[in-house]
Amino acid sequence: xxxxxxxxxxxxxADVVEIDASGNDIETDGLAFKINDWDEYAxxxxxxxxxxxxxxxxxxxxxxxxxxxxxxxxxxxxADRAIRIxxxxxxxxxxxxxxxxxxxIRNLSYDLVLFGAQSEDFGSAQLGVMVxxxxxxxxxxxxxxxxVDQTTARIKRELEAGTLEAYAVELPALLTxxxxxxxxxxxxxxxxxxxxxxxxxxxxxxxxxxxxxxxSPTVMLEKLELxxxxxxxxxxxxxxxxxxxxLARILQNSGIF
Amino acid sequence: xxxxxxxxxxxxxxxADITLQMLSKGSQLADQSxxxxxxxxxxxxVDIYAQELARWADRVIIFKKDELEGSLAExxxxxxxxxIKQRRPKLVLIGHSSFGMDLAPSLxxxxxxxxxxxxxxxxxxxxxxxxxxSIYNGxxxxxxxxxxxxxxxxxxxxxxxxxxxxNLRGQIEEIDYTMQENIEYKxxxxxxxxxIGIVDITQADIVVSIGRGIKxxxxxxxxxxxxxxxxxxxxxxxxxxxxxWLPSEYQVGLSGKTVTPKLYLALGISGAFQHVVGLKGSxxxxxxxxxxxxxxxxxxxxxVVDDIYKVVPALIQKIRELKD
Numbered sequence: 302x303x304x305x306x307x308x309x310x311x312x313x314x315a316d317v318v319e320i321d322a323s324g325n326d327i328e329t330d331g332l333a334f335k336i337n338d339w340d341e342y343a344x345x346x347x348x349x350x351x352x353x354x355x356x357x358x359x360x361x362x363x364x365x366x367x368x369x370x371x372x373x374x375x376x377x378x379x380a381d382r383a384i385r386i387x388x389x390x391x392x393x394x395x396x397x398x399x400x401x402x403x404x405x406i407r408n409l410s411y412d413l414v415l416f417g418a419q420s421e422d423f424g425s426a427q428l429g430v431m432v433x434x435x436x437x438x439x440x441x442x443x444x445x446x447x448x449v450d451q452t453t454a455r456i457k458r459e460l461e462a463g464t465l466e467a468y469a470v471e472l473p474a475l476l477t478x479x480x481x482x483x484x485x486x487x488x489x490x491x492x493x494x495x496x497x498x499x500x501x502x503x504x505x506x507x508x509x510x511x512x513x514x515x516x517s518p519t520v521m522l523e524k525l526e527l528x529x530x531x532x533x534x535x536x537x538x539x540x541x542x543x544x545x546x547x548l549a550r551i552l553q554n555s556g557i558f
Numbered sequence: 559x560x561x562x563x564x565x566x567x568x569x570x571x572x573x574a575d576i577t578l579q580m581l582s583k584g585s586q587l588a589d590q591s592x593x594x595x596x597x598x599x600x601x602x603x604v605d606i607y608a609q610e611l612a613r614w615a616d617r618v619i620i621f622k623k624d625e626l627e628g629s630l631a632e633x634x635x636x637x638x639x640x641x642i643k644q645r646r647p648k649l650v651l652i653g654h655s656s657f658g659m660d661l662a663p664s665l666x667x668x669x670x671x672x673x674x675x676x677x678x679x680x681x682x683x684x685x686x687x688x689x690x691x692s693i694y695n696g697x698x699x700x701x702x703x704x705x706x707x708x709x710x711x712x713x714x715x716x717x718x719x720x721x722x723x724x725n726l727r728g729q730i731e732e733i734d735y736t737m738q739e740n741i742e743y744k745x746x747x748x749x750x751x752x753x754i755g756i757v758d759i760t761q762a763d764i765v766v767s768i769g770r771g772i773k774x775x776x777x778x779x780x781x782x783x784x785x786x787x788x789x790x791x792x793x794x795x796x797x798x799x800x801x802x803w804l805p806s807e808y809q810v811g812l813s814g815k816t817v818t819p820k821l822y823l824a825l826g827i828s829g830a831f832q833h834v835v836g837l838k839g840s841x842x843x844x845x846x847x848x849x850x851x852x853x854x855x856x857x858x859x860x861x862v863v864d865d866i867y868k869v870v871p872a873l874i875q876k877i878r879e880l881k882d
Contacts, residue, residue, distance in 0.1 A: 314695040427663035434664035463752030471743040481800035521670035534861030545872030
């Protein structure tokens with residue numbers, strides 16, 4: 302069972318995110334970066350599969366040098382090797398990124414390609430499905446349960462309001478993984494040590510026979526802006542005790558108790 | 559005449575709410591830009607939806623096929639690409655639902671047209687389509703346009719577009735289409751409904767809901783204590799279920815329950831839209847969160863920017879005092 306897992310580095314959205322001077326990117330100074338939450342679940346799913354059934358895991362990403370840290374993390378979690386396509390495509394449109402990933406994955410050996418269902422930053426939840434269509438393989442998004450045999454992935458995908466639907470998907474296939482499918486493991490010291498000796502390959506667009514020009518965008522980011530506050534909470538300030546007192550009075554006056 | 563096409567979604571004999579939202583937005587855009595609204599519905603016994611769709615759409619296209627079950631992303635893609643190639647609508651609207659996420663990106667690739675997903679607004683001004691997306695977990699909005707294309711695909715965020723009733727009597731047309739491909743590679747094996755839990759959070763008047771900010775499983779107890787004191791129930795956002803700290807029937811949001819209590823008290827919940835969509839009908843929302851920029855404060859009535867472990871025990875104390 303050979304698995305390719307596509308991962309992304311994102312800013313920690315618990316931090317304050319500010320718009321930079323250009324107006325269409327964010328201020329990255331002082332932001333903490335991390336592996337995309339969904340991608341950790343995808344990696345864990347891959348590791349659980351190969352632990353049971355053998356095979357190897359390749360983690361791949363598209364980004365500049367700093368993105369090596371998420372690949373190292375993937376190697377520590379259990380990926381066997383990692384490939385970074387050296388191109389900054391953070392603000393590029395998904396279609397261009399999908400073409401780049403497809404150009405690489407097409408030449409790898411795989412039974413399954415896994416993506417996180419969405420990213421924490423832009424969250425468009427479309428990259429994996431685009432790559433599947435470009436590769437010409439079946440896909441299913443929002444997968445919350447996964448069992449694989451030699452030829453078939455038996456999956457459950459999440460619908461709305463607590464309902465799931467089950468499918469049998471022929472391999473090779475591409476799945477996008479929803480959080481909660483597993484409990485991602487803590488990374489051990491041994492895992493970190495092993496990761497240091499694993500291969501992290503860096504390739505360029507030209508290695509994939511791609512040029513900037515073949516990746517012309519289909520959509521344009523015009524500007525970033527702060528969301529309008531349709532209704533802003535009345536903020537209660539003071540010490541925790543003072544806030545608690547005011548809240549308690551609000552609850553009492555509203556007849557909650 | 560230019561057309562705007564809405565892809566109707568349905569499950570288990572009901573049109574999805576998102577479809578009514580997309581039809582409402584679509585008909586408004588069609589009016590503004592002098593286009594006709596076209597609704598397309600695909601699946602088993604879909605003629606039952608025709609009349610309802612025709613209240614919004616100038617034209618309803620029905621494709622009935624009894625073998626079609628499940629979310630139908632693949633057969634929908636085949637059908638839609640054929641219809642879109644033929645009619646060239648300028649805009650295709652699909653819900654950013656589980657169905658839309660499986661369908662829209664691959665449909666766009668097959669047709670070679672641009673797509674922007676999960677939009678919270680769509681406008682057409684002198685034929686130019688502009689969309690707004692909410693990014694970085696609700697902290698920023700991004701405004702996008704498309705490179706010139708005869709057709710573009712937009713998926714709309716669930717719950718962002720108001721349903722406005724219309725009373726058209728659109729023309730209903732049933733079409734015949736032979737599937738070129740038998741979809742052997744992805745077989746539907748059935749729906750799995752959530753099991754009914756002991757507590758029904760949808761019936762509660764007071765919901766004390768916890769999110770990632772609760773940090774430790776043990777801290778659920780103070781939320782429980784507060785809920786009991788107020789005669790309410792504990793609920794949660796997705797991470798709490800993902801961590802295995804509470805069963806899924808306690809989850810509020812898109813993939814969980816929709817609640818409409820008198821009071822929704824959000825403890826350590828950032829307010830991702832997937833969660834907020836499930837609590838919009840609450841009478842009063844109070845949020846306690848350390849992060850002053852958390853989107854939950856945009857929808858709450860009252861907010862406290864502080865640590866929940868400091869405020870909640872003090873709140874329990876004060877309520878006890880006032881009750882005596």
